[in-house]
Amino acid sequence: MKRVAWLLLVACAAAAAQPAPRRSGYQDMARSTQALQDDDTQNPAMLWVQDGEQRFATDCKRCHEPASMRGVAARYPAWDALLGKPVTLAARINLCRQRHVKAAPLSIESDALLGLEAYLARQSRGMPIVPDPEPRTKPFRDEGERLFRQRIGQLGFSCAQCHDDHPGQRLAGSLIPQGHPTGYPIYRLEWQGMGNLQRRLRSCMFGVRAEPFAYGSEGYTNLELYLKARAAGMAMDSPGVRP
Amino acid sequence: MTTRRALLAAGGLVLLVRPAWATPESLRKAIDTFAGGKDVRNGRVTLAIDTLVENGNAVPVSVSVQSPMTAADHVQRIAIFTPQNPLPEVVVFHLSPLNGRAQVSTRMRMATSQPVIALAQMNDGSVWRHSVDVVVTLAACLEGN
Amino acid sequence: MARALVRTPATARPGEVVEIRVLLQHPMETGFRPGADGRVLPRDIVTRVEAHFEGARVFAADLFPAIAANPYLAFPLRITGAGNLVVTFEGDNGFTHRETAAIRLA
Numbered sequence: 001m002k003r004v005a006w007l008l009l010v011a012c013a014a015a016a017a018q019p020a021p022r023r024s025g026y027q028d029m030a031r032s033t034q035a036l037q038d039d040d041t042q043n044p045a046m047l048w049v050q051d052g053e054q055r056f057a058t059d060c061k062r063c064h065e066p067a068s069m070r071g072v073a074a075r076y077p078a079w080d081a082l083l084g085k086p087v088t089l090a091a092r093i094n095l096c097r098q099r100h101v102k103a104a105p106l107s108i109e110s111d112a113l114l115g116l117e118a119y120l121a122r123q124s125r126g127m128p129i130v131p132d133p134e135p136r137t138k139p140f141r142d143e144g145e146r147l148f149r150q151r152i153g154q155l156g157f158s159c160a161q162c163h164d165d166h167p168g169q170r171l172a173g174s175l176i177p178q179g180h181p182t183g184y185p186i187y188r189l190e191w192q193g194m195g196n197l198q199r200r201l202r203s204c205m206f207g208v209r210a211e212p213f214a215y216g217s218e219g220y221t222n223l224e225l226y227l228k229a230r231a232a233g234m235a236m237d238s239p240g241v242r243p
Numbered sequence: 244m245t246t247r248r249a250l251l252a253a254g255g256l257v258l259l260v261r262p263a264w265a266t267p268e269s270l271r272k273a274i275d276t277f278a279g280g281k282d283v284r285n286g287r288v289t290l291a292i293d294t295l296v297e298n299g300n301a302v303p304v305s306v307s308v309q310s311p312m313t314a315a316d317h318v319q320r321i322a323i324f325t326p327q328n329p330l331p332e333v334v335v336f337h338l339s340p341l342n343g344r345a346q347v348s349t350r351m352r353m354a355t356s357q358p359v360i361a362l363a364q365m366n367d368g369s370v371w372r373h374s375v376d377v378v379v380t381l382a383a384c385l386e387g388n
Numbered sequence: 389m390a391r392a393l394v395r396t397p398a399t400a401r402p403g404e405v406v407e408i409r410v411l412l413q414h415p416m417e418t419g420f421r422p423g424a425d426g427r428v429l430p431r432d433i434v435t436r437v438e439a440h441f442e443g444a445r446v447f448a449a450d451l452f453p454a455i456a457a458n459p460y461l462a463f464p465l466r467i468t469g470a471g472n473l474v475v476t477f478e479g480d481n482g483f484t485h486r487e488t489a490a491i492r493l494a
Contacts, residue, residue, distance in 0.1 A: 343405035343466030
């Protein structure tokens with residue numbers, strides 16, 4: 001009897017010592033919300049994908065075959081040689097517009113840019129997140145990790161405290177996800193519209209009563225670099241639906 | 244003494260302004276209007292909705308009615324009502340034998356936990372009902388946006 | 389310009405009853421929500437959706453503010469032949485939109 005108890009104790013300790021497997025926010029949702037994401041004929045984000053598809057045909061197809069866009073969203077943020085720093089997918093779309101299409105950049109949270117992001121992200125659905133292997137991205141990714149672990153705001157929380165230490169538990173009734181950016185850009189039921197990762201990060205900062213970074217700030221890019229590295233290998237489930 | 248009376252008088256004049264939300268009266272009126280004075284009976288209608296909803300902003304809901312959908316016997320209208328939303332009406336669907344089946348779906352908003360009521364009116368004027376109690380756990384968001 | 393998606397089955401057989409799915413991009417502002425300045429945002433919703441198949445009305449819906457943003461509707465249709473399904477939307481502030489989808493036979 002004592003031997004069995006000892007074996008059970010060791011087994012439990014061994015199980016507890018293993019890191020929790022990584023979960024996408026999709027897995028934390030109610031079944032009916034998952035159903036919204038699963039079905040392209042019901043997923044509201046598909047309206048933006050349709051818009052993005054048409055804009056892509058007008059502005060981008062002159063250089064890029066749609067089929068070649070597979071896997072692109074899964075590799076961003078990525079190094080931009082001219083700027084000498086990593087850029088997000090949204091920033092890359094705008095850089096392309098300015099440099100090659102000679103068109104004005106699209107505003108960061110505009111439906112037009114979200115549509116293009118959603119269209120591109122859809123092309124990477126199911127593919128694993130692959131952080132940019134370019135070694136020069138490392139200091140920016142490290143800065144992102146520093147931001148992730150830094151306590152901020154009136155509530156004095158760091159991202160890590162909730163999303164690394166207490167995922168699966170609840171904060172004020174809301175389930176804390178692990179916070180992997182596998183579904184972006186997402187249709188968030190609370191927003192009743194689309195948003196990219198930057199919008200979500202701003203909400204998080206606001207939530208702990210911190211001053212969010214300015215729009216387009218490098219802080220968001222660095223955080224996204226780190227988050228994508230933290231989620232490396234996980235499958236994209238974009239464009240996602242979230243509560 | 245005078246100051247206190249003045250203050251009390253001023254306080255009494257403050258009107259409590261509150262948006263007018265659905266009341267049992269407005270719900271009853273909305274249902275009466277739909278039913279055209281006919282009695283509403285339970286049965287024949289099935290309202291499919293989650294009984295526990297994590298976000299009241301977009302709640303999937305389906306209503307199906309047993310009916311052959313022939314010219315002689317079909318569903319003309321299906322409506323959904325909520326007693327505790329700002330308004331009692333949610334939607335009214337218009338069907339005919341051309342649909343072949345009486346089943347409709349949409350996504351609705353729910354302001355709070357409440358029963359959701361589906362009514363169906365047949366071509367003979369009869370009205371049938373199904374009601375489901377739904378608990379809404381709106382995310383107690385710390386975030387504004 | 390409003391975006392809309394009307395999903396018809398890839399192919400259908402005459403006599404078959406299929407499900408038509410409609411998704412429209414529209415904020416469905418309820419008229420009960422306060423904006424950033426605290427004042428209530430005015431109502432701006434889609435109020436009527438209709439579907440016609442080869443000229444005959446096959447479906448209609450009256451929408452109220454309780455229909456979620458980016459409204460989704462699904463309804464059945466008995467297939468009588470190939471042709472065009474025309475879905476029209478009307479709403480506040482003169483909103484109108486029209487979307488056509490083909491019904492193809494197997």
